[in-house]
Amino acid sequence: MNSSIPGVTLDLARADRCGYPEVVYGEGKTPEQIIEVFRAQQAAGQACLATRISAPHAEAVLAAFPHAVHHPVARTIRLTSPSSRLAVTPLRDGLEGHKTPAVLVVTAGSSDRPAAEEALETLAWAGAECALITDVGVAGPQRLLKQVDRLSEARVVIVVAGMEGALPSVVGGWLSCPVIAVPTSVGYGTSFGGLTALLGMLNSCAANVAVVNIDAGFKAGYLAALMLRSASPGPQES
Numbered sequence: 001m002n003s004s005i006p007g008v009t010l011d012l013a014r015a016d017r018c019g020y021p022e023v024v025y026g027e028g029k030t031p032e033q034i035i036e037v038f039r040a041q042q043a044a045g046q047a048c049l050a051t052r053i054s055a056p057h058a059e060a061v062l063a064a065f066p067h068a069v070h071h072p073v074a075r076t077i078r079l080t081s082p083s084s085r086l087a088v089t090p091l092r093d094g095l096e097g098h099k100t101p102a103v104l105v106v107t108a109g110s111s112d113r114p115a116a117e118e119a120l121e122t123l124a125w126a127g128a129e130c131a132l133i134t135d136v137g138v139a140g141p142q143r144l145l146k147q148v149d150r151l152s153e154a155r156v157v158i159v160v161a162g163m164e165g166a167l168p169s170v171v172g173g174w175l176s177c178p179v180i181a182v183p184t185s186v187g188y189g190t191s192f193g194g195l196t197a198l199l200g201m202l203n204s205c206a207a208n209v210a211v212v213n214i215d216a217g218f219k220a221g222y223l224a225a226l227m228l229r230s231a232s233p234g235p236q237e238s
Contacts, residue, residue: 005036012044019229020126023218024050026075031060038065038079048079049125051118051218069124074117074217078125090120091131100153101129103224106171108137108161111186115217116160119182122221128228130221138166148174155231156224159209160217162186165197172206178227180220181211 008029015021024037034057038048048068050061058070061077068079080087091098103123107116116132123130133150136143144167151157152175160182161167168181181204183197190196194214201211212219 005033005040008033008037010037010040012040012046015046019226020222021046021048023122023222024048026050026053026057029057031057034061034077035064038068042079042082045081045083047081047084047125047127049122050077051075051122053077069121071117071121073114074121075114076118076121076218078121084127088124088127088129090124092120095131095133095150098131100150101131102155102228103128103130103158103221104133104151104154104156105130105158105160105221106133106136106147106151106167108135108159108163108167109186110135112160112162112184115182115184115215115220116158118217119158119160119221119224120217122218123225126222126225126229128221128225130224136167137161137163138170141170144170151175156180156227158182158217158220158224160184160220161201162194162197163191165200168201168209168211169204169206172204172209175208177208178224179206179209180223181209182217182220183211183214185215 011022034050041048053075070077105116105119156178158180159168159171162184165183172179181201183194185194
């Protein structure tokens with residue numbers, strides 16, 4: 001079933017085929033188009049997510065949907081389904097006193113945070129419990145060692161890194177779970193906008209590391225949610 005919106009053909013059957021509803025890529029779309037997509041999805045009982053959202057777009061969507069969650073660093077806006085009882089809030093301020101969630105998102109440095117936040121917001125939209133661990137890159141290996149016990153409790157780990165892209169290999173060497181590597185466009189001249197990190201991650205010696213596109217936090221979050229759904233059908237919402 002498709003819903004026709006001027007300039008957009010919304011695929012409302014995607015949740016039935018693929019497990020999750022269609023996601024709006026915000027760049028190049030008007031605020032009105034995003035609002036109409038959200039209205040159609042809500043009417044169909046679906047959760048909503050738009051990525052790469054500008055501040056003016058977010059302002060317009062929030063005016064139409066005051067309960068939507070906008071994250072300016074992630075550049076996302078999401079809305080639970082009308083019947084949802086799963087309101088996931090990612091843990092960002094440390095895990096002390098909390099049980100380790102199913103997915104941990106790890107950054108090499110604070111500059112990698114936008115892609116990490118996009119992954120977190122995608123996971124929250126999918127109903128997957130998740131948390132953020134920041135600034136544990138290979139330049140200070142002792143910082144990662146302090147997190148190994150926590151990381152080993154996760155079912156999927158997303159590692160976000162720029163520069164030479166070494167962190168996913170190091171993390172993967174400690175863990176038995178899947179590691180999804182996200183190269184970022186962070187770095188100096190020969191990082192080539194993230195290409196160096198991408199190639200380094202694709203050549204990872206750690207067998208449990210898979211790689212998504214440069215700055216593709218959404219793709220990493222979506223894949224992690226699918227892994228959880230495939231392993232344990234039922235706990236995540238669509």
